[in-house]
Amino acid sequence: MKASKRSYDLQASPIRKLVPYANEAKKRGIKIYHLNIGQPDIETPKVFMEAVKKADVEVLAYADSNGWEPLRESISKYYKRINLPYEVEDIIITNGGSEALQWAFLLTCDPGEEILVPEPFYTNYRGFAAPYDVVIKPITTKPDDGFVLPGREVLESLITDKTRAIALSNPGNPTGVVYSKEQVRMLSDIARDHNLFIVADEVYREFCYDGKEATSFGSMTDILDRVIIVDSVSKRFSACGARIGSLASKNRDIMTAALKLGQARLCVPTLEMIGAKALYDLDPDYFTPIRERYEARRNIMIDALQKMDGVLCERPGGAFYAIAKLPVDNAEKFAIWLLTDFQVDSKSVMVAPVENFYQTPGMGMDEVRLAYVLNTDDLAEAMRILEIALKAYPGRT
Ligand SMILES: Cc1ncc(COP(=O)(O)O)c(C=O)c1O
Structure with missing residues (x-):
């Protein structure tokens, strides 16, 4: 019995579709820094x-x-x-x-x-x-x-x-x-x-x-x-x-x-x-200290990205996301590789490939979205890991 024709065309969330890879990595004892999803860690009032x-x-x-x-x-x-x-x-x-x-x-x-x-x-x-x-x-x-x-x-x-x-x-x-x-x-x-x-x-x-x-x-x-x-x-x-x-x-x-x-x-x-x-x-x-926290996180993440060889990332002015253009053959392949084949001290990072955030086919193939929703120490560590990963990735361009 088949579902409706249109049900087969529905899109899996590109933000969530790599979750099984992250879960597998966690089972292997790898700590994953989630930069892929806009789930803030700020306490709910x-x-x-x-x-x-x-x-x-x-x-x-x-x-x-x-x-x-x-x-x-x-x-x-x-x-x-x-x-x-x-x-x-x-x-x-x-x-x-x-x-x-x-x-x-x-x-x-x-x-x-x-x-x-x-x-x-x-x-x-x-x-x-x-x-x-x-x-x-x-x-x-x-x-x-x-x-x-x-x-x-x-x-x-x-x-x-x-x-x-x-x-x-x-x-x-x-x-x-x-x-x-x-x-x-x-x-x-x-x-x-x-x-x-x-x-x-x-x-x-x-x-x-x-x-x-x-x-x-x-x-x-x-x-x-x-x-x-x-x-x-x-x-x-x-x-x-x-x-x-x-x-x-x-x-x-x-x-x-x-x-x-x-x-x-x-x-x-x-x-x-x-x-x-x-x-x-x-x-x-209520918003003033929260805004300051996000701004500090943004600065840590963007400063680190702008120092990485081959990475292009403008400093965004709002929300808590940035898109980084990476020196990789394919951002989704890189995102999966981070979860399946890479670790530093049993840690890795999860990023969201941006291809599916574009409607025009072929755009964003080397871009990832990074959410700065982690505390500053974790974010700095995630950036250190990402930098090492970019150097080690076999599909680096
Ligand atoms: C731009 C934008 N609009 C809407 C939403 C939907 O959020 P929610 O349904 O949790 O209110 C999100 C969630 O990430 C978002 O980023």
Whole structure:
């Protein structure tokens, strides 16, 4: 008995597909430094569990399909603190930012219609688009120039009569790019002039370094009817396992249809929403030391990479990822070799090959994504190991 034809085309996550190799290495007693996945090691604020423990719940009932209202109120207050005009009725709670993105793709595109996305992009976008037959059309950006967006003319040349939206993560996963206010404005103008939606994935909003700030599409007041903001507690509050995200929009048709999707899956877990409210109620100062920790980690990792022979890596301004171009024949082969054939003092590193973060075939073959989500000592050790590995790798170019 065969599954549906389309089920065979679904993509395995390139971030997770090397996990069996890592598990085998661990069984052999090798310590693996995980640079492959954006799982922060920052403690989840205690208020999350305290709120859950305090919850006086006799029956763990279904919640409203658009989410627990006190959480929606707290998210609305959070938005107002950062000058984004989203009211409670503009916000629906989702199962992570992932569900909000899936919905945003479904709500903006009919089958066969297109979303423009700067590549390399968060590879799960492909997994969100494919089930709905939404076509991702890449806007190619390159490591050599720090992944800057092309100019307006190039962007407009990619628009067809099937294009319905532009999606981008800002700050970016996997590039770490923080798009400038001018770039956000340019994309907003293009959206307005070509009648497109903007799917603004801003789950890393607080993680900007060197004094930079991320400009939210929610601050582009003339196009708010076209903007869908995706958010999440996963990275913001280091609460990936809570699976609480949100979709926000001023567009009533989008919100009405989003609620129908919400009703079809009934609701988001009740206790996690209680914990998430406590997170959104935290003082905004919470982010300052966290940001400093990430910035210090970024500097350790990038300083080390820039000293390695043959490695190209621009210093990214946000999120907690960087893409490094390596002197290797094939980044996936290298990533597997690190787990199967290599060790220093019974230690190795795991990296994410970037090929599948690009839509254009053949791009990113010698690039890896590295997440700086380890403490500074571990990160320095991981860099030492990577440097030795690059020298020892038989497929070095
Ligand atoms: C850019 C981006 N968007 C969305 C998500 C989805 O996160 P979650 O579903 O945990 O909220 C991630 C997770 O890594 C991400 O990197």
